[in-house]
Amino acid sequence: MRAVDIIAKTRDRQELTREEIDFFIQGYTRDEIPDYQAAAWAMAVMLNGLSDRETTDLTLAMAASGEQLDLSQVVPMAVDKHSTGGVGDKTTLVVEPAVAACGLPVGKMSGRGLGFSGGTLDKLEAIPGYRTDLSTAEFIAQLQETGLVLTGQSADLAPADGKLYALRDVTATVPSIPLIASSVMSKKIAAGAQAIVLDVKVGLGAFMQTLEEARSLARLLTSIARLANRKAVALLSDMNQPLGHAVGNALETREAIQTLHGGGPQDFREHCLVVAGHMLALGGKAAHEKEGREMARQAIDSGSAWEKFRVLVRAQGGDVEAVDDPDRLPAAPIQVDVPAPRGGYLRQIHARMVGETAVLLGGGRMKKGDPIDHAVGVMVYKKVGEQVQEGETLFTIHAHREGDVDLARERLLEAVQWSDAPVDPLPLFYEVITSEEQA
Numbered sequence: 001m002r003a004v005d006i007i008a009k010t011r012d013r014q015e016l017t018r019e020e021i022d023f024f025i026q027g028y029t030r031d032e033i034p035d036y037q038a039a040a041w042a043m044a045v046m047l048n049g050l051s052d053r054e055t056t057d058l059t060l061a062m063a064a065s066g067e068q069l070d071l072s073q074v075v076p077m078a079v080d081k082h083s084t085g086g087v088g089d090k091t092t093l094v095v096e097p098a099v100a101a102c103g104l105p106v107g108k109m110s111g112r113g114l115g116f117s118g119g120t121l122d123k124l125e126a127i128p129g130y131r132t133d134l135s136t137a138e139f140i141a142q143l144q145e146t147g148l149v150l151t152g153q154s155a156d157l158a159p160a161d162g163k164l165y166a167l168r169d170v171t172a173t174v175p176s177i178p179l180i181a182s183s184v185m186s187k188k189i190a191a192g193a194q195a196i197v198l199d200v201k202v203g204l205g206a207f208m209q210t211l212e213e214a215r216s217l218a219r220l221l222t223s224i225a226r227l228a229n230r231k232a233v234a235l236l237s238d239m240n241q242p243l244g245h246a247v248g249n250a251l252e253t254r255e256a257i258q259t260l261h262g263g264g265p266q267d268f269r270e271h272c273l274v275v276a277g278h279m280l281a282l283g284g285k286a287a288h289e290k291e292g293r294e295m296a297r298q299a300i301d302s303g304s305a306w307e308k309f310r311v312l313v314r315a316q317g318g319d320v321e322a323v324d325d326p327d328r329l330p331a332a333p334i335q336v337d338v339p340a341p342r343g344g345y346l347r348q349i350h351a352r353m354v355g356e357t358a359v360l361l362g363g364g365r366m367k368k369g370d371p372i373d374h375a376v377g378v379m380v381y382k383k384v385g386e387q388v389q390e391g392e393t394l395f396t397i398h399a400h401r402e403g404d405v406d407l408a409r410e411r412l413l414e415a416v417q418w419s420d421a422p423v424d425p426l427p428l429f430y431e432v433i434t435s436e437e438q439a
Helices: 003-011 018-029 035-048 052-063 092-101 120-124 136-146 159-169 177-190 211-227 249-260 266-282 289-302 304-315 320-324 351-363 402-414
Strands: 079-083 106-110 148-152 195-202 231-238 334-339 344-349 377-380 393-399 416-419 429-434
Touching: 003 018, 003 035, 018 035, 018 052, 018 159, 035 159, 035 177, 052 159, 052 177, 052 211, 079 092, 079 106, 079 177, 079 266, 092 106, 092 120, 092 148, 092 249, 092 266, 092 289, 092 304, 106 120, 106 136, 120 148, 120 249, 136 148, 136 304, 148 304, 159 177, 177 195, 177 211, 195 211, 195 266, 211 231, 211 429, 231 266, 249 266, 249 304, 249 377, 266 289, 289 304, 304 320, 334 402, 351 377, 351 393, 351 402, 393 402, 402 416
Parallel strands: 079 195, 106 148, 195 231
Antiparallel strands: 231 429, 334 393, 344 416, 377 393
16 A cells, blocks of 8 residues: 555545555554655645545544543543634633533543634633643543543644644645544544534634535534544534624633623623533433523522532642632733724624734734733624714723734724614524434
């Protein structure tokens, strides 16, 4: 078997066998297949695609390239959640404690932000002392003891995905839907997930710009889950405007804490309840999503979700006093309000432009490894469809440098489009796709 023959088959739109995919992925992981051949194959996939069966075999081959966790001896059902990334998306910090408080253990390995989208680990690291580098043994022990873990991904899980993603990033093959889907699912399967809720973002602040693109990715993700004998539900959710008010690591952590106390922005709270409802239904704790949603609501309103969050922070070395008193979290010394330059109805608040503004302030990375400022960011007070009076506060800029404020203000005002006529609000969700539907 030769790598060049596998590249040629994909180039010529011929279907690869499982053995060919295993050979290629194992060879690439062991450095027996060079980058230039992997790059050629990735481009062939980008241009010609893969079948659902090929994509599933690729997913399982990447999952098998390193350590695979078996959580069946630790929890009766390992349920995980994955978001394809967005602006103001701090849902993990609320959803996981709420679900765990309902008796469904959650062990999640999250990622960092890259570009305009925020990362869960960066938000958690706004809490002084919080560890995101748990070993596999620590991960399993904490899941068994507390029923909740939020940490970074072990380098031993799906190493083929790490290598292939780094290559895709510099060969213009990141947008390939089969490669996106296999990347997401290989990590979830390697981490022991038996059931997965997938929050697939669509819109201006998402990688999938159109509903059809998001639907295509969601269908492929759930098809992989079915073929790999996992359960999955994909939620197509709006990311044309930021979710909630806060965009920036410590700001988003504060907003998650407010929501766990029963407050927080209405759209963010509702989003969290829907995602939690699906997780509880998929994990067998609720008969259906609506029952799960009500269970999650009660967990938040009773304070049990908040207590679970405190347990999590303490277990991973975080300063519990800093979450009990969020004023102790990092705060920017400069806070400047941005008033509305006119009155009218908000037609657009461009999510990507808001996210890019937070990065400009120092709250994100342009490339992996860049340091970030946990304190900076943007508060977004209005939503599409709202009527605004001239002079009302649209945004608050949280900055460390005076020189950043003027450019941030300019970019934020460019992100807003106005209408003199009423505008319909944006939906939170568009549709739900399940693994059973892909049978």
